[in-house]
Amino acid sequence: xxxxxxxxxxxxxxxxxxxxxxxxxxxxxxxxxxxxxxxxxxxxxxxxxxxxxxxxxxxxxxxxxxxxxxxxxxxxxxxxxxxxxxxxxxxxxxxxxxxxxxxxxxxxxxxxxxxxxxxxxxxxxxxxxxxxxxxxxxxxxxxxxxxxxxxxxxxxxxxxxxxxxxxxxxxxxxxxxxxxxxxxxxxxxxxxxxxxxxxxxxxxxxxxxxxxxxxxxxxxxxxxxxxxx
Amino acid sequence: xxxxxxxxxxxxxxxxxxxxxxxxxxxxxxxxxxxxxxxxxxxxxxxxxxxxxxxxxxxxxxxxxxxxxxxxxxxxxxxxxxxxxxxxxxxxxxxxxxxxxxxxxxxxxxxxxxxxxxxxxxxxxxxxxxxxxxxxxxxxxxxxxxxxxxxxxxxxxxxxxxxxxxxxxxxxxxxxxxxxxxxxxxxxxxxxxxxxxxxxxxxxxxxxxxxxxxxxxxxxxxx
Numbered sequence: 387x388x389x390x391x392x393x394x395x396x397x398x399x400x401x402x403x404x405x406x407x408x409x410x411x412x413x414x415x416x417x418x419x420x421x422x423x424x425x426x427x428x429x430x431x432x433x434x435x436x437x438x439x440x441x442x443x444x445x446x447x448x449x450x451x452x453x454x455x456x457x458x459x460x461x462x463x464x465x466x467x468x469x470x471x472x473x474x475x476x477x478x479x480x481x482x483x484x485x486x487x488x489x490x491x492x493x494x495x496x497x498x499x500x501x502x503x504x505x506x507x508x509x510x511x512x513x514x515x516x517x518x519x520x521x522x523x524x525x526x527x528x529x530x531x532x533x534x535x536x537x538x539x540x541x542x543x544x545x546x547x548x549x550x551x552x553x554x555x556x557x558x559x560x561x562x563x564x565x566x567x568x569x570x571x572x573x574x575x576x577x578x579x580x581x582x583x584x585x586x587x588x589x590x591x592x593x594x595x596x597x598x599x600x601x602x603x604x605x606x607x608x609x610x611x612x613x614x615x
Numbered sequence: 616x617x618x619x620x621x622x623x624x625x626x627x628x629x630x631x632x633x634x635x636x637x638x639x640x641x642x643x644x645x646x647x648x649x650x651x652x653x654x655x656x657x658x659x660x661x662x663x664x665x666x667x668x669x670x671x672x673x674x675x676x677x678x679x680x681x682x683x684x685x686x687x688x689x690x691x692x693x694x695x696x697x698x699x700x701x702x703x704x705x706x707x708x709x710x711x712x713x714x715x716x717x718x719x720x721x722x723x724x725x726x727x728x729x730x731x732x733x734x735x736x737x738x739x740x741x742x743x744x745x746x747x748x749x750x751x752x753x754x755x756x757x758x759x760x761x762x763x764x765x766x767x768x769x770x771x772x773x774x775x776x777x778x779x780x781x782x783x784x785x786x787x788x789x790x791x792x793x794x795x796x797x798x799x800x801x802x803x804x805x806x807x808x809x810x811x812x813x814x815x816x817x818x819x820x821x822x823x824x825x826x827x828x829x830x831x832x833x834x835x836x837x838x
Binding site for chain 1: 666667668669670683684685686687689691702703704705706708709710712713732742743744745746747748749750751754755781782783784785786
């Protein structure tokens with residue numbers, strides 16, 4: 387029997403994502419979001435989701451926006467939760483009290499995810515000191531520098547996008563696609579990767595694997611044309 | 616009055632800021648006027664661009680027809696590929712910023728205070744704001760330069776004695792370049808360094824919220 391993390395369809399790969407789950411959603415802009423997985427998630431009907439993502443209400447992040455439009459999101463943790471201009475569905479739901487928003491500096495998000503993935507109990511950083519983000523926070527002076535404690539941010543599922551995978555879940559990316567996807571892969575209990583190309587073990591040169599398969603539980607082949615298979 | 620006085624356009628602000636970039640510097644450009652700066656870096660001056668999107672040593676904005684969907688800056692704009700680029704994850708992108716490896720960042724602002732406090736992520740009357748990587752850059756870059764219009768759309772000064780908007784960083788700004796003046800926040804207050812052509816120091820003061828420290832002679836912008 388051959389070992390494989392390959393799932394037949396996006397729907398089967400997200401089938402056990404439950405109401406109230408916390409999700410890491412990879413990508414920032416164009417070509418880096420797990421579009422097929424988000425479409426399948428929308429169709430599954432799950433709700434009360436906590437979504438952690440870079441851009442939420444932006445026309446390059448269609449999947450998260452569709453979940454918001456369908457009122458499936460209970461909470462968003464993001465550096466860019468709101469549309470650039472006034473208006474936007476997330477702002478509207480937030481103002482109506484239907485959705486909670488935590489605005490988080492990008493570097494803090496990155497370090498909290500890394501801490502979760504690496505089993506670290508937290509990170510002390512001087513970023514945010516002197517701003518409202520430091521109000522009421524635990525601080526400590528480290529080597530003469532005052533720092534704020536940031537806790538690990540761990541999720542139930544990570545939905546990420548890569549360029550190519552092998553059946554063992556080793557991933558490689560194209561350009562800026564790597565950004566948040568590679569950071570989120572280690573930080574969830576179950577990580578699901580949507581990729582353009584799937585190969586046998588060995589298809590990716592081990593020197594060029596960016597996300598080792600140990601961080602990836604499921605792989606779905608979803609070429610950008612929308613064909614699956 | 617100064618209402619009808621000519622102010623410098625955005626490209627000239629960017630041109631003036633470009634002169635502040637030392638050869639060999641690693642530079643992160645924010646959205647807006649800062650993005651224009653890369654157009655005015657002299658050809659014989661090597662500057663390395665860092666983008667939070669996970670790209671180092673990228674070129675300026677891509678020409679039409681030369682867009683690569685996987686080569687973008689933090690604002691989602693397409694970048695020009697150049698030899699010697701590197702891609703990396705967001706953990707590395709922000710380790711570079713927070714670890715002090717980025718020499719200069721150029722940011723826009725809603726307000727800058729006399730002592731260099733920066734407010735650029737939230738307009739209180741909107742009630743919401745996106746922080747992005749601004750706090751990381753304000754805290755981590757070796758030098759923070761603000762490039763902005765001197766006054767907002769309603770004519771309110773953006774260079775103020777104390778910021779009334781939520782802060783991005785405290786005492787982090789080292790130079791402010793606007794469409795009427797170049798200024799330097801100091802522990803004693805905002806020092807006027809240069810004025811736009813045709814502007815006097817008193818005229819700049821009249822559109823500025825902070826009390827300016829005005830030297831005996833003030834140079835005009837060299838543009």
